Amino acid sequence: MHIAIAGNIGAGKTTLTTLLAKHFKMEPHYESVDTNPYLEDFYNDMKRWSFHLQVYFLNSRFRQILEIRNSGKDIIQDRTIYEDRFIFAANLHAMGLMSDRDFTNYTSLFDLMELLVTPPDLLIYLRASIPTLVKQIHTRGREYEKSINIEYLSKLNERYEDWIRNYDKGKLLIINVDNLDFVNNPEDLGTVIERVDAQIHGLFS
Numbered sequence: 001m002h003i004a005i006a007g008n009i010g011a012g013k014t015t016l017t018t019l020l021a022k023h024f025k026m027e028p029h030y031e032s033v034d035t036n037p038y039l040e041d042f043y044n045d046m047k048r049w050s051f052h053l054q055v056y057f058l059n060s061r062f063r064q065i066l067e068i069r070n071s072g073k074d075i076i077q078d079r080t081i082y083e084d085r086f087i088f089a090a091n092l093h094a095m096g097l098m099s100d101r102d103f104t105n106y107t108s109l110f111d112l113m114e115l116l117v118t119p120p121d122l123l124i125y126l127r128a129s130i131p132t133l134v135k136q137i138h139t140r141g142r143e144y145e146k147s148i149n150i151e152y153l154s155k156l157n158e159r160y161e162d163w164i165r166n167y168d169k170g171k172l173l174i175i176n177v178d179n180l181d182f183v184n185n186p187e188d189l190g191t192v193i194e195r196v197d198a199q200i201h202g203l204f205s
Helices: 013-024 039-044 046-071 081-094 100-114 130-140 143-147 150-165 186-203
Strands: 002-007 027-029 075-078 122-127 171-176
Touching: 002 013, 002 150, 013 027, 013 075, 013 122, 013 186, 027 046, 039 046, 046 075, 046 081, 046 100, 081 100, 081 150, 122 150, 122 186, 130 150, 171 186
Parallel strands: 002 075, 002 122, 027 075, 122 171
Antiparallel strands: none
């Protein structure tokens, strides 16, 4: 089984990936943030580094998907390859931070990779408002994220909502995290686990 967790920066994907992997005894696969050689440069100069960053993420995610497919294990994945293309790269292009030439090149590469990609059995989308995202970004205190502005987060949120509205690649579970604290509140975590469990059982019905 392959479960993937999608959501904007600061929505709680990595944390929930860890918690659900522990509960359901699945193997977690995380986004390569700490080892990403472009991330800090990107936040300091988005236009200069946007293409490099997105190609790095695309390469990393595609490699991860092949590993998931070949592992034969139950996997829970932090972020999907679809978000790289339809949220982040598309947003950078629309904001004028990625050139037409680079975006065309990137899209062509994604389209080729997608031919070999199997969608997750279940996609969990963490829906969060801008105040929630900002609060959680500040709480985790990553230095390179301090320069993220509200407009950028808002544009990403709009694209997430459009993408989720039209998502048709498999089962989808939407969780609104604005009023949930699955880290510090066991009841909130229990609620999320119950909802995920119901979807998992539905996969085998």
